[in-house]
Amino acid sequence: MFWKAVTGGLLLALSADLLGWGAEGQEDRRGKKEVSGGATIYLGQDRAPWRPLIHTTVNLSDITSIKSTFQLRTFDPEGAMFYGDTKRGGDWFVLSLMDGVPVMQISRGGVQISVAGGPKLNDGEWHTLEVSNQGMFVLLEVDGSDQLVVGMQSQNSEEVRSGELRLALGGILIDNDRMMVQFDPKMDGCLRGGSWLNLSIPWESEVEELQPCYQDVRPGGYFTGAGFAVFNASVLSLEGGRVVRAELQGDFSQMDGTVLSIRTPGEQLTLALVTNNHTKEVTLTLGKDKLSLKAFRRLLIMFQTDSLQLVPDDDESKINTLAIGPMSRPGYLTMWTEGRLAIGGLLGEGEDSVGSQFLTGCLEKIQVQGRDLDLDLAVKHKSISSHSCPA
Known part of the structure; x- marks a missing residue:
């Protein structure tokens, strides 16, 4: 279930107003700000370098989809987009950009894999990405074309079918020294417009106010x-x-x-x-x-x-x-x-x-x-x- 939840359902479904982050956040009973899953997210907002901008926790039993799509726009060649894990960080997945190219890093059952490929995405245009799970393989499509495939099989790992799945955007929930490939996590870019595992649960923001994404941008x-x-x-x-x-x-x-x-x-x-x-x-x-x-x-x-x-x-x-x-x-x-x-x-x-x-x-x-x-x-x-x- 880890593959179908974390790597198969890769990123937040994001759609929103051109200058805002979608539906207004609401303060929950614990004082945390809840963010709609239909928000446009600006990933470059100021915070501790590896700290996620927003995050959520879901039950694995609630996940019914193994596919996610989203849109990314950035001029930044490097930064973290998405993190997911099970077993409180025992198995984890990270999607990022390095030199403008998508990079997936996966750790499962003590085995780590890193793979990079596809076109450079830091051209300031909106790109549609789709991530899906097909058996032991995870596929990344960019603008409708297959770009990156990673397969992983470990005899030491067990399929996780119950428990919790943690998800985060713009950062990670484990120590960054566990990354096989180190990178600068903060990305000056925006995510929007997709579907996220068919889930409608709110995400939680630790910052007081989410900054908007500009309607049109140019490099500089x-x-x-x-x-x-x-x-x-x-x-x-x-x-x-x-x-x-x-x-x-x-x-x-x-x-x-x-x-x-x-x-x-x-x-x-x-x-x-x-x-x-x-x-x-x-x-x-x-x-x-x-x-x-x-x-x-x-x-x-x-x-x-x-x-x-x-x-x-x-x-x-x-x-x-x-x-x-x-x-x-x-x-x-x-x-x-x-x-x-x-x-x-x-x-x-x-x-x-x-x-x-x-x-x-x-x-x-x-x-x-x-x-x-x-x-x-x-x-x-x-x-x-x-x-x-x-x-």
Whole structure:
């Protein structure tokens, strides 16, 4: 029954309003919020990394279906979608994405299997997934085509026909070190529109309020003006000699606030790139020096030993250069090896600075030395969406 319940009935049936999570949640007698099985679920909501967003427990004897369908939309290449177990975690199943590709991990009777395959699903389109059980095999279909098949047979396991089945979305209910394949669990994505084992039981949410899914999305990091994302510059593994190249892309005329700032602990020198939605200007300050440009869609910043260059929209005729003397800016390049880098806000003094002048808008691309900067690797405010912006 474990196969038919957990792996055969894979995901929550989700359908809802375009901007909400379906039927309103209700507080049950224990103070927990109950969520309709017809909800649209945004998986990227802030919580402890491996903690499920919603979960439920059902009796195995109540399960009559061995098939589930659902829809997924995400630009995020990695994250947990669904977890199920019996025997309170003795046997378990996890469906996730890694590098945009579906991954199933199964543990049954002490035997573990991991299998990955199918198309990349992190293209921002709604994809229909169907999971069904056929004997000892579990089949995953994507948009009507067979994509992934996993079979498992163990002489040491026994068929579970009674007891409880635990289900969870967006996380797991066991220690994450039991995963055969480790991954980043939080996914900036939405689930909706399917059927879940023909069950109509409510799911339980531990968060106070479920965040909505946007009707239309585009790729990028979305900043609401409530906080920023902070990196230690030392983890960026900068290469390429004595020039650091940072590239930012988006409609800067539609943004407002601090796009980027860098500060070295113990130094007074701070670099900040600020955009003003009212004047449609972008200003870079380094200490007391300042460069101002008209808004653009792409900006290349080149940090060199003796100068700082801004190249808007790949137009070399509009290059702005700030000359830097070694005596006047002694901490200039050490920002990229010893400092902190903030995206979406102005760094203050001290490691515990809450920052200020937060950004409102969408950054479509953030690159350092030609590599995409993953906001999931930063310490960031819960309001920031790492991979999607409302269109």
